[in-house]
Amino acid sequence: MREITFSQATLEAMAEEMRLDEDIIVMGEDIVRQGGIFGQFKGLPAEFGERIMDTPISETAIIGASVGAALAGLRPVADMHYADFLGVAMDEVFNQMAKIRYMFGGQTTVPMVIRAPDGLSLSAAAQHSQSIEAWFMNIPGLMVVTPSNPADAKGLLKSAIRDNNPVIYFENKILYKEKGPVPDGEYFVPIGKAKVAKEGSDITIVSYSIAMKKAYEVADLLAKDGINAEIIDLRTIVPYDKETILESVKKTHRLAIIHEAVKQGGVGSEIAAYVAEEAVEYLDAPIKRFGAPFTPVPFSPPLENAYRLNSEKIAKGLKDLF
Amino acid sequence: MRMVKYNKELLETFYYKMMKIRRFEETVERYFLDGEIPGFVHLYIGEEAIASGVCTSLTDEDYIASTHRGHGHTIAKGADLNQVMAEIFGKKTGSCKGKGGSMHIADFSVGMLGANGVVGGGFNLATGAALAIKVKKRTNVSVAFFGDGSSNRGTFHEALNMASAWKLPVIFVCENNQWASTTPYRTTTAVEDISIRAQGYNMPSKIVDGNDIFAVYEGFKEALEYVKAGNGPFFLEAKTYRIKGHFVGDPEMYRTKEEVNEIYVNNNPITRFEEEVLSEKLMTEEQLKKIREKVEIEIKEALNFALNSEYPDPSEIFDDLYV
Numbered sequence: 001m002r003e004i005t006f007s008q009a010t011l012e013a014m015a016e017e018m019r020l021d022e023d024i025i026v027m028g029e030d031i032v033r034q035g036g037i038f039g040q041f042k043g044l045p046a047e048f049g050e051r052i053m054d055t056p057i058s059e060t061a062i063i064g065a066s067v068g069a070a071l072a073g074l075r076p077v078a079d080m081h082y083a084d085f086l087g088v089a090m091d092e093v094f095n096q097m098a099k100i101r102y103m104f105g106g107q108t109t110v111p112m113v114i115r116a117p118d119g120l121s122l123s124a125a126a127q128h129s130q131s132i133e134a135w136f137m138n139i140p141g142l143m144v145v146t147p148s149n150p151a152d153a154k155g156l157l158k159s160a161i162r163d164n165n166p167v168i169y170f171e172n173k174i175l176y177k178e179k180g181p182v183p184d185g186e187y188f189v190p191i192g193k194a195k196v197a198k199e200g201s202d203i204t205i206v207s208y209s210i211a212m213k214k215a216y217e218v219a220d221l222l223a224k225d226g227i228n229a230e231i232i233d234l235r236t237i238v239p240y241d242k243e244t245i246l247e248s249v250k251k252t253h254r255l256a257i258i259h260e261a262v263k264q265g266g267v268g269s270e271i272a273a274y275v276a277e278e279a280v281e282y283l284d285a286p287i288k289r290f291g292a293p294f295t296p297v298p299f300s301p302p303l304e305n306a307y308r309l310n311s312e313k314i315a316k317g318l319k320d321l322f
Numbered sequence: 323m324r325m326v327k328y329n330k331e332l333l334e335t336f337y338y339k340m341m342k343i344r345r346f347e348e349t350v351e352r353y354f355l356d357g358e359i360p361g362f363v364h365l366y367i368g369e370e371a372i373a374s375g376v377c378t379s380l381t382d383e384d385y386i387a388s389t390h391r392g393h394g395h396t397i398a399k400g401a402d403l404n405q406v407m408a409e410i411f412g413k414k415t416g417s418c419k420g421k422g423g424s425m426h427i428a429d430f431s432v433g434m435l436g437a438n439g440v441v442g443g444g445f446n447l448a449t450g451a452a453l454a455i456k457v458k459k460r461t462n463v464s465v466a467f468f469g470d471g472s473s474n475r476g477t478f479h480e481a482l483n484m485a486s487a488w489k490l491p492v493i494f495v496c497e498n499n500q501w502a503s504t505t506p507y508r509t510t511t512a513v514e515d516i517s518i519r520a521q522g523y524n525m526p527s528k529i530v531d532g533n534d535i536f537a538v539y540e541g542f543k544e545a546l547e548y549v550k551a552g553n554g555p556f557f558l559e560a561k562t563y564r565i566k567g568h569f570v571g572d573p574e575m576y577r578t579k580e581e582v583n584e585i586y587v588n589n590n591p592i593t594r595f596e597e598e599v600l601s602e603k604l605m606t607e608e609q610l611k612k613i614r615e616k617v618e619i620e621i622k623e624a625l626n627f628a629l630n631s632e633y634p635d636p637s638e639i640f641d642d643l644y645v
Binding site for chain 1: 385387416417418419420421422426428429430431435436438439440443445446447448449450451452453454455457458464476477480481483484487488641642643644645
């Protein structure tokens with residue numbers, strides 16, 4: 001299979017969908033001339049002209065106007081520059097975008113996508129490094145996807161654009177340059193469906209986005225001790241795939257969740273609570289969660305390094321379960 | 323004497339819309355105070371000339387974004403009165419199936435994109451709808467109704483700038499009712515005329531007497547012409563006064579009854595209209611009476627519809643969340 005980068009995969013998704021549907025528009029900061037600050041929109045302005053718009057530095061207007069445009073028949077894709085800036089437009093996200101369909105009794109849909117580049121890069125520090133997906137697990141009315149590789153990046157973005165619900169698409173900044181196999185031709189990755197990325201029998205590791213790399217590293221380390229880990233790539237955070245998780249836990253009897261976001265109140269907390277409620281009798285060991293310490297992201301490299309997930313430490317923690 | 327010649331149909335529309343809103347609001351107030359309407363209710367009494375004067379010039383294909391004080395806009399835009407009343411009562415036959423209530427009333431079938439429980443939440447929605455109009459090369463417009471208080475939100479400034487920079491077909495209609503919730507707007511707002519802020523966004527503006535429906539209608543016509551010619555947005559400020567408290571049940575510790583009564587008696591948009599059309603012999607008392615009777619029948623019907631409708635079944639709680 002051909003290999004392309006995560007960034008190219010998102011570009012293919014955008015171009016394919018925009019060719020099929022004239023109602024799709026794209027707006028955000030630094031898109032038209034710059035091609036997006038990570039180059040993830042390069043080439044789109046040349047092909048789609050006025051449908052790609054440079055916005056003022058006005059996050060509430062970017063999201064709010066996207067919502068309004070969606071109500072009036074367009075299918076906007078809004079780029080948030082950095083996921084961290086979603087905070088600026090939070091009312092538009094959770095009081096408008098997420099609620100309009102429900103509070104108006106289903107009179108309308110809000111078909112739009114927010115693209116939100118997230119995660120640690122190199123010393124981008126407290127306001128440009130966060131993984132904030134867990135906030136949105138607490139907001140009914142929207143969907144959240146978190147691709148971990150180029151193939152999913154394309155398939156999930158195409159699904160997000162086609163979906164009539166509002167979708168937040170978290171794309172990890174480090175993953176943009178990563179290459180991976182991507183099928184030729186049109187395909188979709190369904191929203192709400194996790195993938196068993198590696199089959200195993202002894203422990204279930206649930207992860208998503210860039211933390212999937214850690215999940216594989218941890219599985220390799222465990223294998224050296226004869227522990228065969230099953231890895232589930234969640235792919236969608238809202239709604240998350242309860243069935244696939246339960247099925248796996250019932251087989252392996254152990255569960256760990258790994259994400260780059262802070263551990264406290266994270267996606268792992270929800271999954272741990274869910275499995276504890278529904279399948280505690282299947283568990284042979286306590287559920288383990290791995291995430292960042294409960295601090296803002298620090299700047300200085302040694303501090304930032306201490307903030308990052310560490311595969312050795314995770315593997316050691318998991319070996320103790322056996 | 324007015325500059326524009328008003329035909330019978332237009333005059334009847336003005337009176338009909340204003341009376342319908344007034345009587346609707348009075349009815350809602352009564353039933354709210356009787357404990358039959360749940361939640362919060364913000365009344366539009368005293369400001370009827372603005373929604374009526376504006377929406378008379380709009381079609382169902384034009385959009386409006388409204389506010390927490392949204393019944394007037396909804397009715398003036400032509401929403402089904404039965405459904406609006408039922409929604410405010412929380413019934414399943416309401417426009418939003420009882421999921422929204424007074425603060426989240428909407429009727430997409432007539433281009434009414436929703437009231438908004440968040441002050442200043444509508445600016446960007448109206449701007450986005452105008453963007454869709456422009457992208458789809460339609461000839462419609464989008465209108466953002468808002469109060470003086472919300473012009474201090476960041477959303478106001480972001481939306482005005484974006485709309486002007488992109489020359490979007492949106493008209494910002496400020497209902498300056500002089501009260502930001504319970505605070506006199508001049509104590510927290512740096513400018514007397516909100517419309518002066520339009521200058522900072524390179525946008526033309528006009529101030530009209532918001533309690534004079536003729537002035538609102540003519541001012542909005544001017545805005546509409548400007549916007550429809552592709553010039554970009556327009557800012558219309560209608561000076562008015564909020565006759566009722568911020569919400570029904572507001573103890574109104576911040577002003578005197580005399581102040582309110584003085585305006586209600588001397589600057590009431592409906593009585594001003596009646597006096598003018600009668601003295602200018604544009605309409606007869608008989609004509610006005612006929613319209614009032616028609617409105618009474620419709621209000622009564624809407625009320626009965628709401629009272630006789632079922633509440634939603636608890637099982638409907640998950641309906642219409644996702645597509």
